[in-house]
Amino acid sequence: QQKVQQSPESLSVPEGGMASLNCTSSDRNFQYFWWYRQHSGEGPKALMSIFSDGDKKEGRFTAHLNKASLHVSLHIRDSQPSDSALYFCAASDNNAGAKLTFGGGTRLTVRP
Amino acid sequence: DAGVTQTPRHEVAEKGQTIILKCEPVSGHNDLFWYRQTKIQGLELLSYFRSKSLMEDGGAFKDRFKAEMLNSSFSTLKIQPTEPKDSAVYLCASNPGTGAYEQYFGPGTRLTVL
Numbered sequence: 001q002q003k004v005q006q007s008p009e010s011l012s013v014p015e016g017g018m019a020s021l022n023c024t025s026s027d028r029n030f031q032y033f034w035w036y037r038q039h040s041g042e043g044p045k046a047l048m049s050i051f052s053d054g055d056k057k058e059g060r061f062t063a064h065l066n067k068a069s070l071h072v073s074l075h076i077r078d079s080q081p082s083d084s085a086l087y088f089c090a091a092s093d094n095n096a097g098a099k100l101t102f103g104g105g106t107r108l109t110v111r112p
Numbered sequence: 113d114a115g116v117t118q119t120p121r122h123e124v125a126e127k128g129q130t131i132i133l134k135c136e137p138v139s140g141h142n143d144l145f146w147y148r149q150t151k152i153q154g155l156e157l158l159s160y161f162r163s164k165s166l167m168e169d170g171g172a173f174k175d176r177f178k179a180e181m182l183n184s185s186f187s188t189l190k191i192q193p194t195e196p197k198d199s200a201v202y203l204c205a206s207n208p209g210t211g212a213y214e215q216y217f218g219p220g221t222r223l224t225v226l
Contacts, residue, residue, distance in 0.1 A: 041219070043116070043217030043219050044155075044217050045217065098143050098160070098162070099160055099167075101157075102154060103154070105155075
């Protein structure tokens with residue numbers, strides 16, 4: 001079983017809509033979480049990190065972390081076609097970011 | 113600042129060949145990672161270096177995969193001999209190594225083994 005699991009595998013939302021992505025860890029040592037985004041033909045790029053319980057907002061992106069359940073989510077409001085990409089959740093057991101464990105990814109498509 | 117550089121961007125090899133992929137991390141970064149990305153397995157860690165020392169060498173990849181960090185600004189990943197199942201995108205990433213910093217990824221090398 002993968003230590004970091006993402007759902008759904010794929011998601012389609014209309015332009016301007018809200019996209020919600022989920023991630024759950026099965027390893028209690030993982031306390032630090034990142035969201036990465038990968039456009040076709042490029043390497044993944046970090047969107048945001050979340051290390052504390054609660055919400056963290058950066059522009060149209062909001063991450064939520066519940067350490068008790070090891071669940072983290074990413075919500076994208078006012079989705080744009082340029083948000084269409086593969087989104088990865090990643091976790092580490094130290095905040096240096098070294099040795100991240102990645103989830104399988106969620107493919108987001110934003111329909112114009 | 114220059115990001116992570118990977119060469120070549122595309123590589124086609126015959127089964128049994130030896131190929132070498134190259135990576136230049138962000139200047140000043142201490143951690144370097146090699147990943148393999150496939151649709152089925154996702155992102156798999158192949159090797160992890162800290163200050164040029166090998167910290168982790170992915171168990172399943174040890175026999176034909178060898179990563180080296182020749183100096184702080186250059187790393188190679190050698191696959192010998194290649195097999196068709198090695199067809200994937202190989203990504204290199206670097207990280208400053210201290211504090212809560214992100215990993216910076218290169219654009220990847222797409223390897224096709226015939």
